[in-house]
Amino acid sequence: MPRPEESPIVSAAEARNLFFEWRSAPALVLAVSGGPDSLALMWLAARWRRALKKGPRLVAVTVDHGLRKEAAREARDVRQLAKALDVEHRTLRWRGEKPKTGLPSAAREARYRLLARAARSCGASHVFTAHTRDDQAETVIMRLSRGSGIAGLAAMARQSDRDGVVLARPFLDVPKSRLVATLAKAGVAFADDPTNHDPRFTRPRLRALMPALAAEGADARGLVRLAARLARANAALDVMTDGAERYLASIDGVSSVAGFDLAAFSALTDEIRVRLLMRTINRVGHEGPAELGKVEALLQAMDQAVTAGKSVVGRIRLKQTLAGAVISIQSNRIQIAPAPPRGRRKAGLL
Numbered sequence: 328m329p330r331p332e333e334s335p336i337v338s339a340a341e342a343r344n345l346f347f348e349w350r351s352a353p354a355l356v357l358a359v360s361g362g363p364d365s366l367a368l369m370w371l372a373a374r375w376r377r378a379l380k381k382g383p384r385l386v387a388v389t390v391d392h393g394l395r396k397e398a399a400r401e402a403r404d405v406r407q408l409a410k411a412l413d414v415e416h417r418t419l420r421w422r423g424e425k426p427k428t429g430l431p432s433a434a435r436e437a438r439y440r441l442l443a444r445a446a447r448s449c450g451a452s453h454v455f456t457a458h459t460r461d462d463q464a465e466t467v468i469m470r471l472s473r474g475s476g477i478a479g480l481a482a483m484a485r486q487s488d489r490d491g492v493v494l495a496r497p498f499l500d501v502p503k504s505r506l507v508a509t510l511a512k513a514g515v516a517f518a519d520d521p522t523n524h525d526p527r528f529t530r531p532r533l534r535a536l537m538p539a540l541a542a543e544g545a546d547a548r549g550l551v552r553l554a555a556r557l558a559r560a561n562a563a564l565d566v567m568t569d570g571a572e573r574y575l576a577s578i579d580g581v582s583s584v585a586g587f588d589l590a591a592f593s594a595l596t597d598e599i600r601v602r603l604l605m606r607t608i609n610r611v612g613h614e615g616p617a618e619l620g621k622v623e624a625l626l627q628a629m630d631q632a633v634t635a636g637k638s639v640v641g642r643i644r645l646k647q648t649l650a651g652a653v654i655s656i657q658s659n660r661i662q663i664a665p666a667p668p669r670g671r672r673k674a675g676l677l
């Protein structure tokens with residue numbers, strides 16, 4: 328039998344396998360921008376759904392970010408195709424203030440918020456996006472260029488929680504070219520988003536490098552395999568961190584402040600220590616997730632404080648604020664407490 332990859336189009340049987348695990352969901356939101364990948368998602372999901380006697384309600388959602396004048400027409404085109412495919416469709420507008428810098432990430436945040444809200448309002452457990460193998464490979468390159476850790480290099484997960492719903496990416500191992508071929512065979516026209524090629528943004532610039540990397544052997548398939556291996560390693564490290572956390576809790580006295588026994592913590596490996604600090608700071612702090620580099624610097628400062636204070640009993644001292652948490656060492660215990668609000672800290676009130 329030919330491998331699915333050898334067929335340029337995604338067959339009905341292959342789509343059935345790709346969507347199989349969600350066949351009993353009550354409803355699914357499909358995030359459809361009007362680009363080829365997400366139109367193929369809607370087309371393939373609609374065909375899959377039609378072949379089921381009983382299956383999820385499909386609701387396609389297009390977010391108009393209000394950033395390009397063509398967006399309204401693209402949303403109408405999606406609505407028209409959705410109607411022809413017998414799929415419900417909604418267009419949602421991003422109405423908030425548009426920032427001057429960091430526009431792509433602000434637009435993405437707003438988009439996921441709107442998609443999650445749509446899912447909740449129609450009883451959908453999942454939001455599907457059409458991220459492809461090419462997107463996954465680009466994500467690996469982007470994260471490599473930023474020096475991400477193992478969790479970051481594991482790139483996007485097939486399913487993850489976001490804003491109270493499950494974000495599902497059924498096409499993470501499907502090349503974009505096969506989705507485009509599927510649409511061409513079905514006679515479905517699609518829009519090309521010019522921002523996908525805009526060299527002012529990092530992702531399009533890195534995307535342009537992909538053919539040269541592939542020519543050197545670092546093709547999308549290899550990069551995606553790397554991400555999958557790192558996801559596996561990351562999951563194992565997370566389980567080890569769970570174990571370390573339970574052990575540290577079992578030897579820690581009762582305290583209202585989160586923390587760890589310094590000696591037991593110091594005996595652990597750096598990777599686990601970074602993860603423990605990160606988890607606790609993110610749980611206790613109130614300024615969003617801590618950056619990996621900053622947690623690494625904190626760990627280094629802790630180690631220095633321990634080395635410097637070792638000769639004098641009870642003299643190991645450290646106090647730092649990170650991501651809305653205060654991390655201190657007191658009486659041979661690492662303590663992590665919520666930081667006072669910024670205004671009060673600046674005014675020297677606390």
Ligand SMILES: Nc1ncnc2c1ncn2[C@@H]1O[C@H](COP(=O)(O)OP(=O)(O)OP(=O)(O)O)[C@@H](O)[C@H]1O
Binds near residue numbers: 358389
């Ligand atoms: N305007 C939109 N409306 C609805 N869904 C969208 C929209 N834009 C993107 N999506 C969904 O997100 C998927 C990824 O799109 P794209 O690669 O352009 O996003 P991105 O900005 O790079 O964000 P991400 O970090 O999620 O990759 C699309 O396949 C589609 O499912």
